[in-house]
Amino acid sequence: MKSGKYLSLTRWVATSVTALGLLAAGPALALDSIKMLVPANPGGGWDQTGRGLQQALQQSEAVKKVQVDNKGGAAGTIGLAQFVNSAKGDGSALLVGGSVMVGGIALNKSPVNLSQVTPIARLTGEYDVLVVPASSPIKSMKDLVAQFKANPGSVSWGGGSAGGTDHIIVAMIAQATGVDVAKINYIPFAGGGEAQAAIMGGHVTVGLSGYNEFAGQIEAKKLRPIAVTSGQRLPGIDVPTLKEQGVDVELSNWRAVFAAPGITEQQKKELTAAVDKAVRSKTWQDLLAKNGWSDAYLVGDAFKTYLDNEVAKTEKIITNLGLVKK
Known part of the structure; x- marks a missing residue:
């Protein structure tokens, strides 16, 4: 003992x-x-x-x-x-x-x-999740990338402050998919609540933030998650990574x-x-x-x-x- x-x-x-x-x-x-x-x-x-x-x-x-x-x-x-x-x-x-x-x-x-x-x-x-409203015609990164490449300005990205992780992720997605970074239509929000309201209201095409900030709306089927920015799928979260969908981007x-x-x-x-x-x-x-x-x-x-x-x-x-x- x-x-x-x-x-x-x-x-x-x-x-x-x-x-x-x-x-x-x-x-x-x-x-x-x-x-x-x-x-x-x-x-x-x-x-x-x-x-x-x-x-x-x-x-x-x-x-x-x-x-x-x-x-x-x-x-x-x-x-x-x-x-x-x-x-x-x-x-x-x-x-x-x-x-x-x-x-x-x-x-x-x-x-x-x-x-x-x-x-x-x-x-x-924390890794980001990309979400769209449940009513959006965008079902996957393939759909999002197709629209982004065809008309970059038509895709508005809602996330945190300019220059932050969300903004950098969007720029990296643009670079990885051959879109001019200068043509990104990024809309920064000072808080997660504001970003969620804009996404839910259809004021932005796609939103980015930590999974937990959107978890309630995802579970309620009001938001559709289309990708996570991790290298592998997150435990207990059945959402494909960007890399799985052909976009070579990973950031925490x-x-x-x-x-x-x-x-x-x-x-x-x-x-x-x-x-x-x-x-x-x-x-x-x-x-x-x-x-x-x-x-x-x-x-x-x-x-x-x-x-x-x-x-x-x-x-x-x-x-x-x-x-x-x-």
């Missing part, structure tokens, strides 16, 4: 140290409060991530009270600017962001960027959380420890399963290195696709 207990304790310690690295020495006591800024309107993936993390932080007792505020627009860069300017040195502030923001910064040549905040952790990854949308500029090393440790406790909770694990999010948890220097690489890669993609404003 003693040996079994010792091994269990050793395994627990090793897991904690691996996750937090040098930050494992963070405080065990809960933080009193956190203000979390979601740089998007309610209803979208960032909002769902922020609200989910709020729930996990509180229910795991990592933080006593978490307040979430929304400030949408310009691929998250409006919220980012507000956060950079107002939260400097604030050890109780967090910002939700991710690949969409990286693309928006590059596309819009934003005066603020992610080098001005403190990376805490990558949280999730990752989401993360950042702290304010200019915080101390101790404040960073406290926030990292709180987030670590939250993502290991049953509440968070249940949310991953419910929302179809992949667990992409990455902290510390490993996340900083990943972020730097993603920024460079995304800037290259956007430039190569001709999306950067002159």
